[in-house]
Amino acid sequence: MTINEMKNEQFPAFSIDEWKEAAEKNLKGKLLDSLSRCTYENIKLKPLYSAEDEVDWETSQFPGFPDYRRGIYSLGYNQSEWYVAQTIQYKNIDELKTSLSSSLDKGQTSISFEVQTDTAGRLKEIIGNIYEKNPFSVNAKLFQYVFIEALLDIAGDSAEKITGFTGMDPIAVLAEQGTLPIKISELYDQWAELIKKADQNMPHLKTILVDTTPYHNGGASAVQELAAGLSAAVFHIQELLDRKLSLEKILYKIVFKFSIGANFFMEIAKLRAARMIWNKITEAYGALPENRKMIIAAETSKFTKTAYDPYVNLLRSGNEAFAAVLGGIQYLHVSPYNEPENNFSSFSDRIARNTQLILKEEAHLNKTVDPAGGSWYVEHLTNELAEKSWELFLQIEDHGGIFEALKSGWLQQQISEIREKRQMDVYTRKQSIIGTNIYANLDDKPLQLPEEPENVSATDIKETVEPIPQIRLSEPFEKLRRRSEQLADQLGRKPAIGLICLGALKQHKARADFITGFIAPGGIEGKQSGEINSTEQAFSFIKETGFEHYCLCGSNEQYAETGMELVREIKKLFPSIKLFLACLPDVGGEKDWRSSGIDEFIHVKSNCYKVVSGILEEMEARMHEE
Known part of the structure; x- marks a missing residue:
């Protein structure tokens, strides 16, 4: 092909329907609309916009002219x-x-x-x-x-x-x-x-x-x-x-x-x-x-x-x-x-x-x-x-x-x-705040926040309404971190829960890492066991660590084969500890797991703030008892 011929080459033109069809093939049968999401403004965001989305607004083509959407200066x-x-x-x-x-x-x-x-x-x-x-x-x-x-x-x-x-x-x-x-x-x-x-x-x-x-x-x-x-x-x-x-x-x-x-x-x-x-x-x-x-x-x-x-x-x-x-x-x-x-x-x-x-x-x-x-x-x-x-x-x-x-x-x-x-989206981690509710660094030192200002005295008030609270979205998790730091001062170590890792590394790593990241926003450390292949190994890990909370981490196959029996044995020997399971079971499975001794389930849909706050609350209560 000569240079002149190359200059005359053109890419094929595709219609919007062809783009949608190609996208849906990669979605393995799902509709393209499944990628849409709704904002807090109640606006539906589509995955693809085109000239078809132009509406009948009187849109100014030039900056510096009404309707001024393009700015107030022409240049x-x-x-x-x-x-x-x-x-x-x-x-x-x-x-x-x-x-x-x-x-x-x-x-x-x-x-x-x-x-x-x-x-x-x-x-x-x-x-x-x-x-x-x-x-x-x-x-x-x-x-x-x-x-x-x-x-x-x-x-x-x-x-x-x-x-x-x-x-x-x-x-x-x-x-x-x-x-x-x-x-x-x-x-x-x-x-x-x-x-x-x-x-x-x-x-x-x-x-x-x-x-x-x-x-x-x-x-x-x-x-x-x-x-x-x-x-x-x-x-x-x-x-x-x-x-x-x-x-x-x-x-x-x-x-x-x-x-x-x-x-x-x-x-x-x-x-x-x-x-x-x-x-x-x-x-x-x-x-x-x-x-x-x-x-x-x-x-x-x-x-x-x-x-x-x-x-x-x-x-x-x-x-x-x-x-x-x-x-x-x-x-x-x-x-x-x-x-x-x-x-x-x-x-x-x-x-x-x-x-x-x-x-x-x-x-x-x-x-x-x-x-x-x-x-x-x-x-x-x-x-x-x-x-x-x-x-x-x-x-x-x-x-x-x-x-x-x-x-x-x-x-x-x-x-x-x-x-x-x-x-709520922050609590459930649907909305990520890097370093706060996701990818939290337990060794991080926070900024020193100022004290809340004093209220205006009643004699200075002539007009009143209910004030709109001025907040930062990260504040609830920051309060959890401060609670965990206070606990750490009392315990002499970071608050922690034990992760009972079932089977080989490839079988438990994904869920163990997930739980470690899930509890970190509350300043809680996840102490992972070695490979647990027997009840005795699980008992040994619990005795060595002496925590109040443990979470089972493994594959679905391991849960089905040995999980419930292991939970029963742990609860029989350590009835006071609280046991979590890293998964989202179906309705019937949840009932069976709870009857065997599982207290709570942690999964991607869990309310991170609620779970972590609950763990800290139980740790604080135990400290007061002692």
Whole structure:
């Protein structure tokens, strides 16, 4: 074949049905649809997407134009890069000054830090005149009033140079903390005046925040995050319109804040869908296209981070930051790997900041324009999210809006249902958390978690709702690990159960390894016996180890031949020990095994948290008896 002939060669074209047929052959008779799964958003994810999945949405083909799913700038990050907005944590003002200066010298491009009680009083000392070159990225919360006043004092004639945002979302504060120190109507009265004053002196500073992170960190689905956030935005608009702010001014001042979770494509679609719905809402208000653009500040999720095996948090944050950038954002905070202990270091800060710089300078994502655009999967997911979020948004409005939905507890209940589903999936290991509920390292040293903050005193409360619990998904297993560490201090060794390994290595290894990995998330060690081929060998292993819990590990054939008789003999000689069996028997088999002496069964469908917690509870009870 000549070169010219090769150039004219083409690959054969296959229809979607032929692809499906080929896939189903490899599935050995199963339908391709068996690979589909349903998300927490009640969206069915298919194994294959094609042009057939295009829907009748009015999809904009160009970034920078309504419906803005493809971004708010026509040239994407080529036109305006996202700001590196690492939120600086600090113990004192001197530490903040040093960290902020160092960060800005090493790639940070936005002024971002936690506002504390004494921050405003020393703001001039902290920021000097760096605000003239770098925008703010500050969620000031209820400190916004004093923070804005301090900014006005120090800026003077250069106040017009202040850009970025120093925002507050009173609804998010209420949802997270469950309280406000002032009635909501009075708060909006004061807030409206503050926004007007800030605009008169600092016209380029945005002061209205729509913060969806309390919903995300409470376990909400992407649909719930979007619906709650957009409902809060509408509440802000209505309240501020009633207080004589113009629609144009309100929309210009709004910034949305999102947490970015672990579901990579869902998070990309979440940001794209958010812009779509916001365009629809603001269009209904009569806003011009330029005023319908959504400014997004994103942060990697606190909800997904772990205290054990914390270096895995580097990978989690990298994945989440990548999704945020592909989704199209204007500000980004990447959480340091040791964020759960709230005690950062220069090392962890640098790694987090460099994660963004790698995405910019090495992956060249700052030269892209909506790289996810046109993907049938991402576009379909974006449309699905937008539809379902719009439906829930309307439900919230039917309940009287976000404030009334929180006051009644309806929204908290909706989020609680999803949080419980997520937690159960972690308990049963349907959802993996590497280093926590799977592949746990028993020798791992955890981060030192801070103590829970004190509750607000009753005299400081004027508005109350049921708060949305702010959690990390790994916390229940981390509590198990701490319990096992306390037991280890008392025992002088790690808590352990004995694994009675039946027959040759190839006969018991798979189940013995499974059980070892199954109990490790609770800090429990699996002590494997040698090859057990007789009752006497099993007795000897039990006498040598002296544990309270043992698990039989072997093949189904061994279980059928000698398993039940061995269990009876063990229970006869050691009636106080608890025996597990590594398998999932059928209904009839379970009854027979239990009658022979097996107490519980451990298998891939077992609730890992429940089983391991039960073992620790029995060990703790035995220690108290002694």
